Amino acid sequence: MNARETAWRMFSSEFNNATLDMSSGEERAPSYLVTPLGAKVNRLFIVGVITDTENVGTSESPMIRARLADPAGSYYLSAGQFQPDAMGVLKELKPPEFVAVIGKGKVYAPDDTVRLLSVRPEIVTKCDAALRDYWVYETCASTLGRIEMMREAAKMDPPSAQEIEKLGYSKYLSEGALAAANHYKGTNLDAYEELVIDALREILTASNGRIKEIDFEETVVTPEAKEVEVAEKEIEAAPEDEEKKVLQIVKSLDKDGKGAKWDEIVAAAKKKKIEKDRLEEVCTDLLEKGDIYEPELGRMKTI
Secondary structure: OOOOOOEEOOOHHHHHOOOEEEEOOOOOOOEEEEOOOOOEEOEEEEEEEEEEEEEOOOOOOOOEEEEEEEOOEEEEEEEOOOOHHHHHHHHHOOOOEEEEEEEEEEEEEEEOOEEEEEEEEEEEEEOOHHHHHHHHHHHHHHHHHHHHHHHHHHOOOOOOHHHHHHOOOOHHHHHHHHHHHHHOOOOOHHHHHHHHHHHHHHHHOOOOOOOOOOOHHHHOOOOOOOOOOOOOOOOOOOOHHHHHHHHHHHHHHOOOOOOEEHHHHHHHHHHOOOOHHHHHHHHHHHHHHOOEEOOOOOEEEEO
């Protein structure tokens, strides 16, 4: 019997950036998504805010699709008749609500040009902000460990799972790191590090003051990772004029009432000298403020 897979803690942007699928090819063997930070993902444990739900099936055969927001973006959940308990919880939610989810990563790729990732939930449980914050801390520590592992792999020529394992990483992690090093070229590890800093700063400055006393720098140190100097890093809010430009773009491209297509938003923003990376940051800010939302995967709509 196969051992039950570990449920990974990771931010949505790492998961959504995965473009490598891995399987042993054996009958009933699990398949994996390998992320740019070397995680071999079959199952996930994620916590965040359900911002919207929709029955994309029928009343007789429902299929509930939901969007779960975390500090780095969004996971998309899909539960149907084969996940009755999870579907029942999602169906009764009244967004926005905090939830904890254990589920399996799924890939929908009807052709070579389309690749959509989602999570098929096994368990969905309502929770509170305190659990979400604790999950963010654990996920930051896990992410930093993988960042450091990939930095070490990048120093090797060629990278070797055995050499990575000698540095103290498990065989399982080392195999994932090797696969990621060979598949992903030029991964911006600094950007993932900044993601961690952003996530920590978001909850450490929360107005309720639950966790303000935790030392910021100690929080982002793991046995394998170097200390992240967060005091010198500044996080810039999206300038108001950029937000207005993006809102105008989204509104003008929403011609059928179903929302503006993401690729069209990217093209229009570039004409206004807003590059894709910056556009994603501005859209994240607007999503958090509730000025825009995603009615479906790949579309944006103003409130």
